[in-house]
Amino acid sequence: MWFRTFPARTLLCGDGMWQQRLSSVAKETVRVHNDNLSKLFQEPRAVYIHFPFCRSVCGYCDFAVVAVGAHRNQPPPRMEETYIKKLLKEIELTSTLVDLAKTRGSLLEGEEEGHTLYFGGGTPSLVSNESLYKVANKVNSSVRPQAKCKEFTLEIDPGTFDVNDLDFYTNQLGINRASLGIQSFDDDLLKTMGRTHSATESRNAIAMVKDTRLDTWSTDLIFGLPQQCSETWKHTVNEMLQYQPPHVSLYELMVEPSTKFHKLHKSGKLQLPPEDKVIDMMTWSRDKLEDCGLRAYETCSFAIQGHESKHNGLYWENAPYYGFGLGATSYIGGGRFQRPRSLSLYSKFVDSLEAIVQEEERTQTHSHENKIIGCWKQGVSEKFIEILMEDVIMLQLRTTTGLNINYFAQCFGQDIAERITQKAKQLQYEGYLEEMKGIDSSGDVFYSLTWPKGVLLQNVVVVEILDAVT
Secondary structure, eight states: OOOSSOOOOOEEOOHHHHHHHHHHHHHOOOOOSSGGGGGGGBOOSEEEEEEOEESSOOTTOOSOOEEOOTTOSSOOHHHHHHHHHHHHHHHHHHHHHHHHHHHHTSSBOOOSSOEEEEEEESOGGGSOHHHHHHHHHHHHHHSSTTSOEEEEEEEEOTTSOOHHHHHHIIIIIOOOEEEEEEEOSOHHHHHHHTOOSOHHHHHHHHHHHHTSOOSEEEEEEEESOTTOOHHHHHHHHHHHHHTOOSEEEEEEOOOOTTSHHHHHHHTTOOOOOOHHHHHHHHHHHHHHHHHTTOEEEETTEEEOTTOSOHHHHHHHTTOOEEEESTTOEEEETTEEEEOOSSHHHHHHHHHHHHHHHHHHHHTOOOOGGGSSTTOGGGOOOHHHHHHHHHHHHHHHHHBSSOEEHHHHHHHHOHHHHHHHHHHHHHHHHTTSEEEEEOSSTTOOEEEEEOTTHHHHTHHHHHHHHHHHHO
């Protein structure tokens, strides 16, 4: 079935390990075996900011969120103020550590092209406009201040903003893309999920967004919900298409551990649609969206040409990215690490960064022996390369572009590329993959998942490819 989130091996750290990991980013000399992997050690071009506040926790949600009350339009002022202060502090201190890392050769300067900024949650539109502005200003002044932001996305939920807020988001905050959490146009299903908005509020929210000057906007829908039938799903998709969205994300419900739905499922109180019905919903909706010009470009994502998410695209490319805030994950210097998921532990984590920065600044060295130049041939561990290769395989297969054989040859060697090609040809013969040639003069060869067979059995294909190279 479809993956809900992209795969990532994430380091979950206690206080001591946090310090060790972040210090290493500022101290260690990068050692990669060729220039093709050097982008992993560049300053990230994507920035994700997590705003954890929600009116309530949805039954399916396993994100780091803080419920503030079903009828509140904003978190308690003191709670918001405390969190924003810690968030601003984390961004500032991390920026200092990254500057030290670049000075010492642990990170390369980022590419000149613009970065992306994504405010997610949680429900960012519950946060005051003043707080959102402070955070955006801090990012733009301390994280890649010379690079223009080419895409700024804000997640907004129906019933949590009005036309005045939208005017602020677009004209003062500076967003050019909104992501609407619709999920369904069926009020009964919205209540089952634990959503606090109604279908009417969703329709009003879409109307307001369409009246703005945004470059683009997106919406999320969920299928495979408890007691959901094909008719209600088709009604939701058809109604959404009436609004001509330039981008739609379709997510299959995943019952994750430690969620309300998981507890109900274990006790036999959660009635989910049969798997064959869920597959029917998936296949019908993908075909329907593509008939309306919304092309699948990733497992869960559909867009009119030119409206694909630039921010998420960097994830699929396995590019480095910053993550700030409660439970957020970063991918810097070839390693992924996640912040604590509780407010108290997150506060302690941010406070610990200050001591790290002071120590790093005190011991700063300008020795040219620590620079990156001349270090590429020293190599990295085989385990690092193996993990990286597995991640790239899983991420590339999520996209409709598919596996880039030339990329594997350049980064991991001709032997690996040939082993992938051999397995890919077998899977092509079996109907899971199709071969495509690059549209430019490079002659690159790609293998992408077929629809519907390859996509529906994506996990099987991933395992087959991984077994061929590990």
